[in-house]
Amino acid sequence: MLKDWRRSERPEDEELEKRLEDLRGRLAAKQNQVKEHKLPVLVVLEGWGAAGKGSVLGKVIRNIDPRFFKVATMSVETEEEKRKPFLYRHFVKIPEAGKYMFLDGSWMDEVTGEYLHGELSGEEYRKRLSSIRMFERQLTDNGYLVMKFFFHIDEKEQKKRIDTLLEDKNTKWRVSQSDLWQNKHYDKCLEVYDNYLRETNQSQAPWYIIDAKNKKWAETQLLDILVNGIDTALSNGAVAVPILQNMFPLRKTPKLAEISLKDKCLTEEEYHRELDKCQKKLAKLHNELYRKRIPVIIAYEGWDAAGKGGNIKRITGALDPRGYEVHPIASPEPHEKARHYLWRFWTRLPKTGHIAIFDRTWYGRVMVERLEGFCSENDWQRAYNEINEFEKELTNWGAIVIKFWVQIDKDVQLERFTDRQNTPEKQWKITDEDWRNREKWDLYETAVDEMLQKTNTTTAPWYVLESNDKKYARIKALKILIEEIEKRL
Amino acid sequence: MLKDWRRSERPEDEELEKRLEDLRGRLAAKQNQVKEHKLPVLVVLEGWGAAGKGSVLGKVIRNIDPRFFKVATMSVETEEEKRKPFLYRHFVKIPEAGKYMFLDGSWMDEVTGEYLHGELSGEEYRKRLSSIRMFERQLTDNGYLVMKFFFHIDEKEQKKRIDTLLEDKNTKWRVSQSDLWQNKHYDKCLEVYDNYLRETNQSQAPWYIIDAKNKKWAETQLLDILVNGIDTALSNGAVAVPILQNMFPLRKTPKLAEISLKDKCLTEEEYHRELDKCQKKLAKLHNELYRKRIPVIIAYEGWDAAGKGGNIKRITGALDPRGYEVHPIASPEPHEKARHYLWRFWTRLPKTGHIAIFDRTWYGRVMVERLEGFCSENDWQRAYNEINEFEKELTNWGAIVIKFWVQIDKDVQLERFTDRQNTPEKQWKITDEDWRNREKWDLYETAVDEMLQKTNTTTAPWYVLESNDKKYARIKALKILIEEIEKRL
DSSP, rough: OOOTOOOOOOOHHHHHHHOOOOHHHHHHHHHHHHTTOOEEEEEEEOOOOOOOOHHHHHHHHHGGGGEEEEEEEEOHHHHHHHHOOTHHHHHOOOOOOTTTTEEESHHHHHHHHHHHHHHSOOOHHHHHHHHHHHHHHHHTTTTTTEEEEEEEHHHHHHHHHHHHHHHSSTGGGOOOOHHHHHHTHHHHHHHHHHHHHTTOTTTOEEEEEEESSSHHHHHHHHHHHHHHHHHHHHHHOOOOOOOOOSSSSSSOOGGGOOOOOTTTOOOHHHHHHHHHHHHHHHHHHHHHHHHHHHHHHEEEEEEETTTHHHHHHHHHHTTTGGGGGEOOSSSSSHHTSSSOOHHHHTTTTOOOTOEEEEEEGGGGGGGGGHHHHSSSSHHHHHHHHHHHHHHHHHHTTOOEEEEEEEEOOHHHHHHHHHHHHGGGGGGGGGOOOHHHHHHHHHHHHHHHHHHHHHBSSSOOOEEEEOOOHHHHHHHHHHHHHHHHHHOOO | OOTTTOOOOOOHHHHHHHHHHHHHHHHHHHHHHHHTTTOOOOEEEEEEEEOOHHHHHHHHHGGGGGGGGEEEEEEOOOOOTTTSSSHHHHTTTTTTTTTTEEEESOHHHHHHHHHTSSSSSSHHHHHHHHHHHHHHHHHHHTTTTEEEEEOOOHHHHHHHHHHHHHHHHGGHHHHHHHHHHHHHHHHHHHHHHHHHHTTTTTTBOOEEEEOOHHHHHHHHHHHHHHHHHHHHTTTSSSSOOOOOOOOSSSOOOGGGGOOTHHHHHHHHHHHHHHHHHHHHHHHHHHHHHHHHHHOOOEEEOOOSSSSSHHHHHHHHHSSSSSGGEEEESSOOOOHHHOOOTTTHTTTTTOTOOOOOEEEEEEGGTTTTEEEEEEESSHHHHHHHHHHHHHHHHHHHOOOOEEEEEEEOOHHHHHHHHHHHHHEEEGGOOOOOOHHHHHHTTTHHHHHHHHHHHOOOBSOOOEEEEOOHHHHHHHHOOOOOOHHHHHHHH
16 A cells, blocks of 8 residues: 555645645534544554654644543553553553544554564564454444554655754654664565555555645645544444454353253362362462463353352452452443443453453343343344454463353242342342343343353353352362363463 | 364254244345345355355245346356456446345456466456455445355365265266366465455455355355344445545646636637548557557546537547447436446446447546435545546556546537527437536536546546537547557557
């Protein structure tokens, strides 16, 4: 794309000024519509060093109320970020519905830079590209407007600008080592950038190349494309998008009704003996995980009153408190609801070497959100693949991902509900909603069966914990966890 | 994609049978909705030889009324097709709104085959891929549902099937040379197919890989994806899609108002002398074009009564009737309107060595269709790029593409209209619509200026023919044509 790009005629100064004024006004006028339609707008600015994206960006945002946009500049990864999956620091920056996020440099900057400097092999680089395509597609599929701009100048122009900046001691600092390197290896960079743009030029999130030789002209082009892109997005309501094929190898999964809960129980004595043994083992393994910097993500789902909380406690009981977090997941806060549904899980990922336990998870999308109509059918249908993709990012990063379905039968639930109701110190644990959900048992069961079937991947498998006897379920969870960790170490 | 594809569990026979029955019923039930929503459905079946796409296809179409679908099988290119652009024989097969087209083999089959057999260089192959991405995107952007399936079996399974077919003299004929070659070079083919699928896996027209080891299971997978794809498409109304950047180098274009019509005239004597000279020259060049098999496409647009017809006559007057066609373009017929707006131009392309003259053209999309509201704003905004892409396919194929805008001023139009009205033998040439269009002169002028500006590419340029004096315009057209042809020869 970059290589066969050719400059189009720039309008005369007077005409340009007129168009620029007009476009600035149009962008300003869009603000309320963007807000009302709850459109999240992600604007990515990439380009050659010294191409002027920063200064154009500075002009563009003057037309938007500061309450409605944020700007983030690509910076060196922090130690914290280095211990998260590659997409982490990008995913967490996505805008809220009705707001803009402008990124001065992005994942393109990062991965092409690493590839050019030999920090990523060809194979790793191609893997990154496919993660990036997935990431951008997940955003646009979920209603995000993603506008990607590349500020283009030729080698000579870049050299001239760098030299001018260097000559003045007040601007000298603005020339980075990377700019100098880029100019010296312009052709090599061009090749890589061209390839990157082609590989990530998706029909719903295409690249726009900005002729950046003249700043006003660059601003005009960007505003023109941005304003039109917003118009196009606003003219659509919720759009259903193709459901992609699940390309992940799946394990065979029994239906919930086929799972026997009988005889899945332990005596007090068996339980305490096993518990003690398992916890000691897990404590040791936790240390090893920490030293080897392997992250672990444990997801708990299950019926109300199935015993998730108690189960989790028996795991954390074995762990060093500095090395794990438990995330109880309730309905999303407004700032979470305003973003891609996986955002609140991306932001809660553990660092390498840490364990994160989720008490309820991203699977809410295909259970409660599906059944309560909090998202469209297209949304939850699409979610199986999106979730598999999310978990694949985690396992590719090196994480151990384990998912527990805590299973009880309907009678046991009734017993436990009644017990909660009748025991003063347990009453806080039972709400009207629990009873309402219970009425929808069959609907949930269908949804859970479909969920287990479609997301039981070989890399992030589901395990059913038979929990009519909580002791049995706790020991089973510990043993699976131990086994999965030992497999990895 | 193919290389890391792994088989998912197939349901038990009984369960499979139940799902298959259900899906067949669902597809049958879709027919009326597809028709009412005027959804055009293009189903592409690709895969390994002997993977059974033909027999699965045979079963799938049993659920649809024959009036609502067509099936086309990839065949060897005819002599006629060989003399058209590579996309020609594929573009002409796209379905009508509300109908299905099933393709047993497609452009994938063609280009991967040619590439594997060394008939396409790596560079030519990549060009084809980018044409294919453009083609499929133009379809989905214009409301087509494009479903692409790849029937996958492994090397051993393919060998087994081929051997079984060969053993029986009744089925022996079904094994093609290409099937044998494919099996012998399975790994090499896998590599190329895998790459092809990845390169053309667009978010709006993704690939679906069908596990084709078991026929009923293959049919079930295909029906499931197809039915869901149709559901998704039906749930959307008209969707606005991103306007892509015009990546084509453009020539600077004056506005119509800046074009002087004064002094652009010839005396009768000059005219006849020039006409004679030009026509003789053109006749000679036409011969040469024919021998060198260079196709020429001449597009005429202009104001009503500007003199397009007479201008065209002076060109055809010089040509051998066996080597050109004139296509007068009126409003589209129902079967044309039911397809992508460029379809009726793809079907009218000349063979190599021939000249096609279009009296009015595909630019109707950004003039009359824009101004009369026959298409949405998103449609005509998108059309500039789509048209540039279309013309680029033509010039890449080797065609000379010349576009004439026949220009007169408003007074001259009035004179000619009045003259037509008052001259009995010319009255057929003037209608109420012409007068209505005249009232919209200013709106048209804005649209034409935008059109000229956005589609005046260096490879398919616009030329303005000043036609207040028709003689001047005719000679100018001839001279431009001669010059452009001479440049190429």
